[in-house]
Amino acid sequence: MKRSQYLFLSLISLGLVAFAVILQQVGYQGVSFLPCPLCILQRVGYLGIAVACVMAASFNPLRKLFHALAILAAGYGAAVAGHHVWLLSHPGASCGIDPLELWINQFQVVQGLPWLFKADGLCSAQLPAILGLQVPEWSLLWFSVLLIVLVVTFFKKSR
Numbered sequence: 039m040k041r042s043q044y045l046f047l048s049l050i051s052l053g054l055v056a057f058a059v060i061l062q063q064v065g066y067q068g069v070s071f072l073p074c075p076l077c078i079l080q081r082v083g084y085l086g087i088a089v090a091c092v093m094a095a096s097f098n099p100l101r102k103l104f105h106a107l108a109i110l111a112a113g114y115g116a117a118v119a120g121h122h123v124w125l126l127s128h129p130g131a132s133c134g135i136d137p138l139e140l141w142i143n144q145f146q147v148v149q150g151l152p153w154l155f156k157a158d159g160l161c162s163a164q165l166p167a168i169l170g171l172q173v174p175e176w177s178l179l180w181f182s183v184l185l186i187v188l189v190v191t192f193f194k195k196s197r
Contacts, residue, residue: 039094039105039191039194041095042095043191044091044092044094044095044105045091045092045095047087047088047091047108047184047187047188048087048088048089048091048092048095049088050180050184051084051085051087051088051091051184052084052085052088054084054177054180055081055084055085055088055154058071058073058077058081058173059153059154061173062153063153066165066166066168067166069165069166071159071165071173072158072159072163073156073157073158073159074122074139074157074158074159074160074161074163075138075139075142075157075161076118076119076121076122076125076138076161076174077122077157077159077161077173077174078142078155078156078157079118079142080115080118080119080122080174080177080181081154081155082115083111083112083114083115083116083118083119083181084111084115086107086108086110086111086114086115087108087111087112087115087184087188090104090105090107090108090111091104091108093107094108102192105188105191105192106192108188109185109188109189109192112181112184112185112188113185115177115181115184116178116181116182116185119174119177119178119181120178122161122174122177122178123172123174123175123178125161125162126162126164126172126174126175129162129164138157139157139158142155142157143156143157
């Protein structure tokens with residue numbers, strides 16, 4: 039991949055995190071989208087893709103390594119988003135208060151950036167759909183697209 043393509047993927051990932059923060063702060067259809075623990079873990083996946091892509095664009099000798107790390111971050115995010123989608127379709131599987139919330143909220147980065155990393159919502163909460171899909175479904179779609187692009191370009195011969 040070219041440097042500009044890595045930067046583009048990084049901007050997409052950062053844009054998705056920014057959109058999630060806007061949904062959290064401003065809301066949609068009068069509903070505030072409080073992030074649950076799985077939402078926070080998905081944000082970490084997007085930020086991992088963004089950082090790995092910036093590093094791949096910056097350090098040519100280590101480009102394949104950072105590309106592989108971006109693939110791992112996208113796979114991780116897709117797995118978390120897939121579990122979140124499954125949880126939405128099986129609301130009885132959720133116990134209400136998520137013990138993962140306590141674990142996530144104790145990290146120092148959460149104390150420093152609560153608007154980005156603090157988990158306040160429930161993973162099984164049914165929020166208004168955006169263009170027909172729930173936020174975790176959108177997240178799974180975007181992680182899948184990013185993962186496919188990263189995997190296909192990883193095995194392409196560079197010119």
